[in-house]
Amino acid sequence: MEIMRVGVQAAIDSVPAQATRPDASLSFDEAFTLHHRVVFAMARAVVRDSALAEEVTQEVFLKLYSHLDSAPGADLLRPWLLRITLNEARNAIRSRNRALARDTNYQRNHNPDVAMQTGSDSRELDAVRRALDKIKEPMRSCLLLRHEGLSYREIAQTLSLKESYVGSLIARARKEFARTYSKIGVTR
Numbered sequence: 001m002e003i004m005r006v007g008v009q010a011a012i013d014s015v016p017a018q019a020t021r022p023d024a025s026l027s028f029d030e031a032f033t034l035h036h037r038v039v040f041a042m043a044r045a046v047v048r049d050s051a052l053a054e055e056v057t058q059e060v061f062l063k064l065y066s067h068l069d070s071a072p073g074a075d076l077l078r079p080w081l082l083r084i085t086l087n088e089a090r091n092a093i094r095s096r097n098r099a100l101a102r103d104t105n106y107q108r109n110h111n112p113d114v115a116m117q118t119g120s121d122s123r124e125l126d127a128v129r130r131a132l133d134k135i136k137e138p139m140r141s142c143l144l145l146r147h148e149g150l151s152y153r154e155i156a157q158t159l160s161l162k163e164s165y166v167g168s169l170i171a172r173a174r175k176e177f178a179r180t181y182s183k184i185g186v187t188r
Contacts (some may be wrong), residue, residue: 028065028073035078036061039085039146045144046089048129052096056088063088079157082150086141086158131181139173145168 019164026034039060043053063084064071072080132140145155155170156163 017089082158134180142171144170
């Protein structure tokens with residue numbers, strides 16, 4: 001994790017101080033400082049792995065830097081970054097799942113006696129994750145974004161939904177989570 005911090009700091013230090021659009025009120029450094037935590041938290045909530053979330057966060061800010069001239073203004077930057085974060089996180093999950101499937105297939109073919117070992121997360125955290133996995137999109141993303149503190153307007157902009165639709169998606173996601181979590185808790 002320390003290596004990642006050094007990498008992020010090196011990326012920040014390599015950015016010129018005047019890396020802003022003529023009509024933007026935020027420089028890259030300011031945008032990074034303001035939005036890094038929420039981007040990382042969103043990535044971490046989706047991928048559930050701090051190291052992978054840090055990689056996703058770096059990709060998001062690299063995209064911001066390379067598209068600084070076409071990025072939205074300061075008022076819409078956060079939803080724009082979170083939209084990119086969701087896309088990058090989903091891509092990272094797909095890549096990780098493909099690699100896991102390849103590894104599993106290889107182990108089955110070459111080491112049938114070796115059983116796959118899973119991480120040792122707490123039972124409650126595992127139950128929460130399984131319950132979240134059962135919630136369908138876009139309800140899951142709405143719930144996660146709301147939990148990150150976004151307004152209904154920001155969620156609607158991030159997910160390209162109607163703002164009036166977001167509230168009902170969040171309410172349905174909460175009910176689905178509560179129902180699924182109670183079932184998982186009973187079966188443990």
